[in-house]
Amino acid sequence: xxxxxxxxxxxxxxxxxxxxxxxxxxxxxxxxxxxxxxxxxxxxxxxxxxxxxxxxxxxxxxxxxxxxxxxxxxxxxxxxxxxxxxxxxxxxxxxxxxxxxxxxxxxxxxxxxxxxxxxxxxxxxxxxxxxxxxxxxxxxxxxxxxxxxxxxxxxxxxxxxxxxxxxxxxxxxxxxxxxxxxxxxxxxxxxxxxxxxxxxxxxxxxxxxxxxxxxxxx
Numbered sequence: 362x363x364x365x366x367x368x369x370x371x372x373x374x375x376x377x378x379x380x381x382x383x384x385x386x387x388x389x390x391x392x393x394x395x396x397x398x399x400x401x402x403x404x405x406x407x408x409x410x411x412x413x414x415x416x417x418x419x420x421x422x423x424x425x426x427x428x429x430x431x432x433x434x435x436x437x438x439x440x441x442x443x444x445x446x447x448x449x450x451x452x453x454x455x456x457x458x459x460x461x462x463x464x465x466x467x468x469x470x471x472x473x474x475x476x477x478x479x480x481x482x483x484x485x486x487x488x489x490x491x492x493x494x495x496x497x498x499x500x501x502x503x504x505x506x507x508x509x510x511x512x513x514x515x516x517x518x519x520x521x522x523x524x525x526x527x528x529x530x531x532x533x534x535x536x537x538x539x540x541x542x543x544x545x546x547x548x549x550x551x552x553x554x555x556x557x558x559x560x561x562x563x564x565x566x567x568x569x570x571x572x573x574x575x576x577x578x579x
Contacts (some may be wrong), residue, residue: 363412364389366396372551373400378412385465386421390439397446405555406453408547414540416458416478417466440465441499442488445577447472448503451563453554457547457561459540462533463488463522468500470533471507474566475554477547478528480537485528491520499577506573508532 362380375396377383400407411417424436447454447469456473458466461484470471470476470485478485487504489496496517497506512531515521523530525537538546 364392364396366399368400368404369406370552371555373404373407374410374546374548375400375407376410376412377419378415381415382418382461383415383466384418384421385436385440386424387439390436392445393443394395394446397450401450401452405559406455406551407450408455408457408544408551409469410457410544410547411460411462411466413459415460415531416456416462417469417573418461419464419466437497439552441497441577444468444472444499444503445574449567449574451566452559453549453551453557454550455554457544458485458534459483459543461485462506465500467533468503471500471503475547475550476536477536477543477550478525478534478537479540479543480525481540483524485524485533486520486522487516487529488520488522490518502573502576502578506570 365528366373366375377389420440424432445572453475454473455475456470456477457477458470458478462470463484463486467485467487470564487496505513509530509532516531522531528534529537536546
């Protein structure tokens with residue numbers, strides 16, 4: 362896994378890329394938390410980028426399909442805590458998702474303040490029901506808060522997967538642009554959002570999301 366964070370012009374750019382689907386394991390969660398510590402201290406906005414043509418395909422299947430139930434529970438708990446931190450983060454968080462964002466990848470998108478995705482054949486959605494799982498409560502509450510009310514049934518019960526403008530309409534994305542423009546668009550929004558007064562932004566975000574954060578129960 363290649364993981365990198367730079368801070369330039371008060372914008373933290375976090376890039377994670379394993380060359381595959383960016384599966385989330387313990388190491389990646391630790392790296393994210395360390396990067397967010399630095400961003401909270403030294404940046405005024407955060408952009409999270411999954412690399413060229415990628416974003417996140419969910420939890421590490423080597424753990425989730427293994428026999429160690431304790432490790433599985435620990436990984437889900439650590440992922441839930443990271444999602445809750447992103448959703449409550451006191452600085453603007455922008456996701457740049459050029460590739461598939463499924464399961465935890467879609468939850469990451471819902472935890473961000475602004476989500477820029479690809480307008481082509483890229484999949485965004487929650488597939489838990491389709492693979493015989495129930496979305497954990499932290500993801501369910503986040504979905505109810507961030508997805509369009511008219512899309513909740515098909516997104517959560519039918520496991521519908523969306524692309525492009527359909528993903529915008531459903532609430533997974535805020536904009537769908539050509540792949541070459543995803544990161545630049547996210548960085549442009551970050552440059553605008555970093556100008557907001559930090560203390561007012563943080564307190565408004567806390568009040569706006571307090572109820573959902575409490576329901577997420579992490």
